[in-house]
Every structure is written in structure tokens, then in C-alpha cells.
């Protein structure tokens with residue numbers, strides 16, 4: 230694993246048992262997270278984003294099982310020397326004691342259901358500090374909790390710590406959930422659609438907050454979303470996921486300005502326009518395939534107007550476009566016919582570029 | 589919270605008042621009661637009339653009855669079981685034993701139910717879960733009197749570990765079998781209910797978040813799972829109390845326990861109306877009291893209720 234990487238997922242396979250059938254939801258995915266960066270994982274509902282994060286935390290449902298693959302994580306139990314551990318080889322006890330909450334923390338989508346209704350928010354924030362012995366006493370935990378609430382932008386933290394979740398608004402609750410995630414100063418923060426359940430105005434506040442916290446703490450972030458528009462200003466790199474595979478991966482600028490995979494084209498075309506001009510809003514036709522009996526060839530072929538004959542026969546390999554940019558589409562094969570991205574999207578990107586050069 | 593409790597207490601008292609009124613109303617229409625017994629001579633009736641003010645209008649009579657009940661706990665005299673004794677004396681002398689055995693059964697049943705419920709809810713689809721589920725199904729389907737007979741036959745008669753009947757000079761030892769017989773249903777219901785609730789709570793987002801915080805499993809289950817699951821389980825305490833009361837009618841007979849359950853059965857057999865009415869009233873009061881406790885527990889466990897009700 231390269232020096233600057235904190236997490237690396239290699240050829241991971243994951244399935245769920247459903248009666249006699251096997252739902253093969255994560256199919257040979259690989260990606261990595263660099264120290265201090267934000268990686269956005271983007272894909273439609275059901276593409277396997279949440280399952281991937283659960284695999285990292287060792288929290289897969291009981292009917293799930295890992296196939297081949299590894300999840301390498303740079304950590305240090307002693308606080309001195311770094312070691313690289315394969316999280317797929319660690320048992321529940323290890324994950325609970327040395328990874329979850331203390332090294333890798335997560336924020337869920339819906340702040341209305343993420344907090345225990347019967348416990349004060351102060352106690353819920355203190356809980357992981359005390360569990361992982363990050364503080365010497367309850368008093369210290371309380372002091373740190375108040376600091377944290379202040380950090381995530383909650384006013385009158387001394388009063389709030391004694392309140393229950395139902396006394397807080399949705400936006401405030403998500404701030405509390407973020408405070409919980411940061412309580413043990415984790416190295417990696419996974420944000421699983423943290424703004425999807427919130428109003429648009431609150432959404433941008435929370436995004437700002439996450440960005441700001443990253444500056445202050447240097448935490449590395451995996452940001453899950455189904456909307457490429459949301460992460461435009463947040464992500465350093467983007468991985469596009471489709472039907473349990475990563476189909477394109479690159480620097481944010483490469484994905485937004487030079488997308489190569491037809492599925493990424495579709496996702497980009499379906500972002501509602503930011504300046505409110507009425508362009509056509511695109512939606513990708515059809516639905517993702519059933520992974521209990523996945524189609525032969527490329528899983529996107531039957532939804533893609535660009536599909537070639539080979540697409541129905543064989544899965545495309547990852548083609549490299551630059552040092553950092555990869556895409557899995559036969560269109561990138563040297564002998565494939567030349568195909569251009571949809572006109573709507575080309576126009577959009579041209580407009581972006583123009584604006585960028587003006588700024 | 590104090591305001592909330594005060595309100596609940598007032599409401600309970602009002603309910604009791606209504607119940608007393610209905611019971612009084614029923615008393616007026618009961619055939620063969622001393623008030624309209626055809627065998628009474630005119631002179632005897634006149635005495636009763638004077639004593640209970642039977643010639644007065646209905647509401648005045650109720651007022652007198654109410655005063656007797658509230659100020660002196662006087663529900664009239666017994667006509668059959670202990671002729672001319674105050675009913676209140678007879679009932680109160682037997683109340684303690686019934687309430688004690690009822691509480692023992694409730695405590696035992698709920699404790700075991702919580703234990704089994706937590707085990708089977710958190711270790712779903714293991715052999716422990718299956719055992720608890722089987723025990724729960726048996727407990728729900730076997731009536732307590734059958735269990736009472738079986739227990740007293742096997743452990744009392746066959747193996748002679750316990751005495752077959754209740755002994756007044758061994759109030760604890762000899763109440764073990766009836767307690768078990770009564771607690772089985774409570775245990776079974778609590779197990780079943782808690783299991784379902786706990787499974788749901790453990791699958792909730794907030795428990796997943798606690799898991800993601802790296803909290804050790806036992807703490808996740810007890811601190812977050814059980815506490816939240818108990819909010820719903822508490823609601824069945826009321827119905828369980830009713831079950832204990834009806835169960836005690838027969839179980840007290842089986843073991844010869846001098847309690848109000850067996851007294852009520854006796855009272856019904858010999859038409860001792862005042863006894864019946866007082867026991868009906870006591871049962872209502874107990875039921876209302878349990879519900880009051882449930883409401884208060886609710887507030888203690890669930891902050892959404894506590895805070896909203898201005899505590």
C-alpha cells in the first residue's frame with residue numbers, strides 16, 4: 230500500500246444469501262482513500278454503496294458473506310508505529326474495539342432516526358469516548374462533548390447536552406451525529422448520504438461543516454451520494470459505482486469535465502441545472518440489473534444507447550485514461566468506434582469550462 | 589413530571605368514583621338481594637330501610653353509600669359468608685395474601701420474561717431462542733389452573749417437595765407453587781412481546797449507530813436495545829394484571845389460599861352481593877393503580893413523554 234494511502238479496497242466481493250439464492254451485490258471492486266482527501270462514491274440506489282461501507286466497518290448483515298478480496302487499513306494500536314491490517318481478516322471483537330468509532334466513524338443518512346430517543350445527546354456523544362477510553366473521567370468527557378458541539382456549530386452546548394433528540398431540529402440532529410462521529414478523533418469518516426434527508430438550505434450548511442471539519446482535523450472522508458451535484462464542491466476524487474462495480478474513477482475535475490463512461494454521462498446529465506436555466510433534465514432509462522442472476526457482459530449494456538455487440542458478451546476491463554483516471558467501458562478500447570458524449574452534457578461542460586475560465 | 593402524576597392520580601380517582609356509582613346502580617337491580625328479598629317480613633324491611641335510608645331518593649342513597657365507603661371503607665354487611673359481619677373486614681383480612689401472591693407472580697414472571705426475551709431477541713435463531721420461544725408458546729396456551737393442578741400433583745403429591753395446599757403458617761414456602769402457576773403466563777407474554785420489540789429496536793438506525801461507535805455488544809443490547817424495547821413492553825402490564833386476577837380466582841381455590849379470589853368465587857356461589865361488589869371494587873382499584881404505575885414508568889423511561897408533559 231502506497232505511503233499516502235489510509236485505506237485500500239482490493240477486488241472485494243460480497244454477497245447476500247436470500248433463501249436458496251445468492252445476491253452478488255459487490256462484484257470485484259477496488260478503490261483507495263488517500264490521507265486527508267475526500268473520495269466521493271456515487272451511484273444509483275441499490276448500486277451497493279452502503280453495503281461497501283458496512284463491509285469496511287465489519288457490520289454486514291448476518292446473511293451476507295465476503296468472497297475474495299481485502300480491505301487494507303493503515304492504523305496503529307499503540308499510537309506509535311503504523312501497521313497495515315486487512316479488515317476482512319479481523320473478527321467482530323477486533324472491529325468493535327480497535328476500528329469502529331475509534332478509527333473509522335460513520336454518519337448515516339437520516340438524522341431523525343440515527344439517535345437513541347431515550348438518551349440525552351450529551352451521553353450519546355460521551356459514550357464512545359468513554360468506551361474507547363479516550364478520556365480519563367466523565368468530567369473530561371463532558372468538557373470535550375461541549376467543545377465538540379461548539380465545533381459542529383450548535384449554540385448553547387451546555388444546555389443542549391442535557392436535551393433529548395426530539396428537542397432538536399433535523400439539521401441540529403445531523404450536527405450531533407457528526408459530533409458523535411468525531412468524538413474519538415477518527416482517521417476516516419464515512420458519510421453515507423448525510424444530507425439526503427435534509428432541506429436544501431440545511432444540506433449546504435452540513436456540507437460546509439464537513440468540509441470545514443476536514444480542514445481543522447485532517448480526517449479522510451468517504452462521501453457516499455447518489456447525486457454528483459452534491460459533491461461537486463466537496464470531492465477530491467470520485468468513484469462511480471454501478472451494479473456492484475466501480476465503472477469510472479478519477480480526480481473530481483476528470484469526472485466532471487472529462488467523463489468517459491456512458492453511465493457517468495447519464496449521472497452528470499441528470500443533475501438538475503445549478504443556475505436554474507431550463508435545460509433538459511435527463512434520467513437514465515431502465516433500472517439496475519438483478520444481481521441474483523446478473524446479465525452476461527456489461528451490466529449497463531441493456532440500458533445504454535452506446536452498447537456494442539461485445540457488451541452483451543464480455544465484461545469490459547478497466548481502461549486507463551490518465552495516471553488517476555480509469556473507466557470500464559468497451560468504448561475506450563482502441564478498436565471501438567468513436568462515440569461522443571450526449572450533446573446536452575457536452576454543452577453543459579462547455580458552459581462550466583467557460584465559467585471557470587472567467588473566474 | 590409532578591404535574592403529570594397529579595393529573596393522572598385525579599383521573600384515577602374520578603374513574604373509581606364512576607365505577608363505584610355503576611356498582612351501586614347494579615346493586616339496586618339485583619334480584620334476590622336483601623333490599624328486595626320477598627322472604628323478609630315488613631318489620632325486617634323497615635329496619636333495613638331505616639339503616640340504609642332505602643326510602644330516600646336514589647341520589648341521597650348513593651350519597652350515603654359513598655360516605656360509608658370513602659369515610660369508613662364500609663361496603664355493608666355480609667349476608668351469607670359471615671352473616672352480619674362488615675364486608676370490609678372480611679375482604680381486607682384476605683386482601684394481603686392475594687396481593688402478595690399476585691405481586692410475587694408478577695415479579696417472577698416479568699423478571700424471567702425480560703431475561704428470556706433479551707436472550708431470544710438478541711440471539712435470534714439460536715437454540716436458546718428456540719427454547720425460549722417454545723416455553724413462551726406453552727406458557728401462553730396452558731391455562732394457569734391446569735398448571736396449578738399439574739404442579740401440585742407432581743411437586744406436591746408425587747415428590748412431596750412442596751405442600752399440596754397453602755399453609756397459613758408457611759406463607760412464603762407454600763405460596764411458591766401458586767406463584768409459579770400464576771407467573772407462567774406473565775413470563776410467556778413478556779418473553780414474546782419483548783423478543784419482537786427487541787428485534788425491531790436492534791435493527792433500528794440508532795442501534796446501528798451505537799454499533800458503529802464501537803460500543804461492546806452487551807452494552808448495546810442493555811443500554812439501548814432493552815431500554816427502548818421496554819417502553820412498549822410496559823403497556824402489557826395492565827392486561828397482565830387482569831390475567832393475574834382472573835387466574836387467581838381458580839388458582840386460589842386449587843391451593844386453598846385464603847385470598848379475595850377464592851372469596852369472590854364463594855361470594856358468587858352464595859349470592860353475597862356486598863362481598864362481590866367490594867371485591868369488584870378492589871379489583872378495579874388495583875387495575876387502575878397498576879395503570880397509574882405504568883403511566884409513571886412511561887414518563888421515567890421515555891423522555892418524549894416526560895418532557896412534553898412539563899416535567
Ligand SMILES: Nc1ncnc2c1ncn2[C@@H]1O[C@H](COP(=O)(O)OP(=O)(O)OP(=O)(O)O)[C@@H](O)[C@H]1O
Nearest residue numbers: 245252254273274275276277278279280281290455
Ligand atoms: N441483508 C441483505 N440481504 C439481501 N440483500 C441485501 C441486503 N442488504 C443489502 N442488500 C442488497 O444489496 C444491494 C446494495 O444495497 P445498498 O444498500 O448498498 O445500496 P445503496 O447503493 O446504498 O443504495 P441507496 O442509495 O438506496 O442507499 C441492494 O440491491 C440491496 O437490496
Ligand code: SF4
Nearest residue numbers: 527530533540558559
Ligand atoms: S462497456 Fe459497453 S455497455 Fe458498458 S458502458 Fe461501455 S459501451 Fe456501454
Ligand SMILES: [Mg+2]
Nearest residue numbers: 278279280421
Ligand atoms: Mg445506501
